Amino acid sequence: MEVDKGGYWEFLLGAKLRMTHGDRFQDLFNEFMLRVHGDDFTPIKPHGSQGDRGMDGALGNDVFQCYGAENGHVIDAARICRKMTADFNRACATMPTMKRWRFAHNLVDGVSRPLLDTLEEIKALAAAKNIEVGFFGLHSFRMLLRQMSDDDRTAVLGVRAQEDMMLARLPEAINSLIAALISGASQCSSSVRECVPA
Template sequence: MEVDKGGYWEFLLGAKLRMTHGDGFQDLFNDFMLRVHGDDFTPIKPHGSQGDGGMDGALGNDVFQCYGAENGHVIDAARVCRKMTADFDRACATTPSMKRWRFAHNLVDGISRPLLDTLEEIKVLAAEKNIEVGFFGLHSFRKLLRRMSDDDRTAVLGVRAQDDMMLARLPEAINNLIAALMEEIKPVQETYTSRSQVPRDKLVLNNISRHWSYQIEYFLVFSPISRAVTRRLGGEKQSLLLPSFFRLRYEEMKHEGMTSSQILNTMRALLAGNVRSLDDDLREFAAMTVLADLFESCVIFEETRQEDNRDEIYDLAD
């Protein structure tokens, strides 16, 4: 499996890490470790008044602490840094046999400077105790992924890859979807009705402009056609792959600081392409139908606001 060549499994791994946070990330980490190391790895959970002793998992003399940021992005870095230091100190106090301490995270796009500086400070303290300290991130997950069977990769990441070139063919798949939708929508675009409706609070939550709100609400009535065509073209495989592709594109644009209108315009361009012909209006119509469906199903944008817009540090011992 050539994960390092940017294949399909790597795409799914990156998307999974970005979209998994908190307890979900700890569960994902445990799943990876158990499938590779079996009973040699021990997941740790607090039980009643018994805390976790500053560890989320142990492999021999290796101790792991998990941190799953919301959308793979650190907001309150100072809080995370304090937690890193406190977790290391607690692990040292409760686990005298510890030889290595690893901070497992889902920061696929890179570590923030404050976290790196804090780890360097912890390394100084750890050196006095002959303890090796480091991060456990994307590279470490890739190494585990290589050691898994296809069945385990499928179970962990959710979709079986047919080959490593599937991601490269997504633009072709999108074009085929739009072309098929054009044929389906053409005879009914003036008469079709549906009960689909975007909740008003979701439009407000994501700061969707009035212009885009009107368009999303209008084109959403055609979403059943969009979903039916997607299933017919590619079956279950494509109906799972395309949403993952668009979610990843959304996360990338969100992390770049793009506004909701900029994100929607970019998504529409990705769907409609740059073709100029007599069918342009119908192509735009089909693209907007898919875009509205992606919004309503929460593939792009969010359904609920994260409390205080903060990352959470998931340690049930607190």
């Protein structure tokens, strides 16, 4: 029987995002983007003293900045908000062709209010430059996940969903088998009693 794996893949995605923070989150984001967009997506890493110039990745004229919160919680919101604004300004200065700026995050349960307020402030700055600004969160990761093959999902999330689902159902299957054997044995026992002379 083929199992519908969509919901299970999304469950694994949420768990993976919660567990991945800092540079590991940026690596996870890059892995998703590369598997869906191939060489059209360019991961950006600091080299020497040059830094990343406000960019963690680029897809054409789209620029991405990553923030991987530890355990899905923002500890120092003021610092992250300052970094968001500084990264946006650096990206504007170093990539004049930028059309979209996305703040990629792993906040599966929702962003904190200061991050939302800062994004709105950045949107106001971006409007004058005709740049579209937004978050890249759980919904965007789900969209990428749906575009991947099962092999890519397995490589990124680290498990085979169908096999795990079947394994999770194994106790249920064993219980059903045992119940059937007991029922069969009970019927056989009744039949034997009927056949034995008194």
